[in-house]
Amino acid sequence: MGAIERSPPPHPSPNCRRFRRVILLFPVARLPRPHSASTLRPPATHMSCLPQLRVSASTLTLAVSTLLASTLRAQTLLPSAPAPIDSTDPVAVMVGRLDLEKYKATIKGLTAFGDRRQGTKRNRDAIDWIEAQLKSYGCTNTERITYDWQPRPPAAPAAPATGAGRGAGAPPGGRGAGAPAGGAPGGGAARAATASGGGRNRGVRTRTGVNSDSLAQRDAQLRLLNAEFTAPGERQEVYCTKIGSTHPEEMYIVGGHMDGIGYGEAANDDGSGTAVVMELARIFSNPDVKTDRSIRFALWNNEESGLDGARAYVTQREALQGKESPAGSGKYPEPKWLGMVQHDMMMFDHGMPNPDGTMRKEQRPEADVNIEFQIASKQAAGAQSLAWAFHSANQKYATDYPAVVSPFMTNTDSGPFMDIIPAISLRENERGTQIGSGWDPQWHQPTDLFTTYTDKDFKLGLNAAQTTLGAIGRLTGATLTQK
Secondary structure, three states, X not given: OOOOEEOOOOOOOHHHHHHHHHHHHHXXXXXXXXXXXXHOOOXXXXXXXXXXXXXOHHHHHHHHHHHHHHHXXXXXXXXXXXXXXOOOOHHHHHHHOOOHHHHHHHHHHHHOOXXXXXXXXXXXXXXXXHHHHHHHHOOXXXXXXXXXXXXXXXXXXXXXXXXXXXXXXXXXXXXXXXXXXXXXXOOOOOOOOEOOOOOXXXXXXXXXXXXXXXXXXXXXXXXXXXXXXXXXXXXXXXXXXEOOOOEEEEXXXXXXEOOOOOOOOOHHHHHHHHHHHHXXXXXXXXXXXXXXXXXXXXXXXXXXXXXXXXXXXXXXXXXXXXXXXXXXXXXXXXXXXXXXXXEOOOOXXXXXXXXXXXXXXXXXXXXXXXXXXXXXOOOHXXXXXXXXXXXXXXXXXXXXXXXXXXXXXXXXXXXXXXXXXXXXXXXXXXXXXXXXXXXXXXXXXXXXXXXXXXXXXXXXXXXXXXXXXXXXXHHOOOEEOOO
């Protein structure tokens, strides 16, 4: 703050002394907003004191501006008081049972199997571990989808996708494969105007792609764990189901993909989404939780090879929907699908890359949960309605981060469902325009490690879990029984 020039008289009067004290304190105690010095006129009775006190307009304005800026900073740093759990709302009580440390522990458990690349022993071991965890939660009716996987022939170069991404016939080369280099705002000849899924690319864009060099992983033990490469053949994926008490013949599918690539630990892509699904299975499997409709918790395999696990599920199970088996038993092996909710990359929202291609080290304060539907899908109207139901649940139940809705869902396991039933995906960023532009530098890289992320990152994933639990709890009529 600048100094105030003073020329006190040899014997200032008591009135002048008081007036000087008021003037010196006036910017701090009285100004609600910046004023020019010309507006700070003292009462006429003190005009004779003006020669004794000379305040420059620039100094006074600087003092006021500095004060206001400090006040605003202090206000933004005030922590938000957590909303008390409404004990009369069973869904709120269930959301309150989610725990950051349990969520982190589930991700950490998944990373013990490296990047869980499909068609490897580490992938099969991870499926066994996931199934054991689900059973330990009380979701004991686990089942597996078995299918054969063969690599596709190399795809010819294609124009940038403008539709629904891999979920609607886009090239199966993986998310980010072949993305153009960037690093400068605006674009250019190498920059596609339209991103996968239909959104418009804007701002700074950096190179994305899949790391295929095992030696890029500096951790020798992890490099050894990830050494086995994919082999064609039989694949499996696991799911379990919360059976509805009133309408067991109807269900919502809640999914995430457990496989990864890049020679890291696939902690975020998609350990973070898999852990969301597993945590929801834990909460809904509690003995005191009852739902009117069924919920299936599915952990897809082969997402990274082109959504093959989700496609296999749709191929094998779509025609079985709503059929009672055996007849008269009240059992429905494949309840009618009401909606599909995918979770894919939940934790890293550090914002757009800086102009030099670097990223912020901290989660940005305005981070949010992205809820996406595909506006070009046959079920767009129902999917949009489902997305806004999730947005409403986030408003009520998420503790730290808000949600935004986007119409450009793409490149994840909700794709094979989106023309059949309302389907949405939850993410850390928009998949096409943001993740596809390099907003997550760990994507498919050796740096996708548990230790890369902070609690602020993990909390974004937990808020996605709160959002989905709140929405699915409402949609399925969740209640708590008295013990």
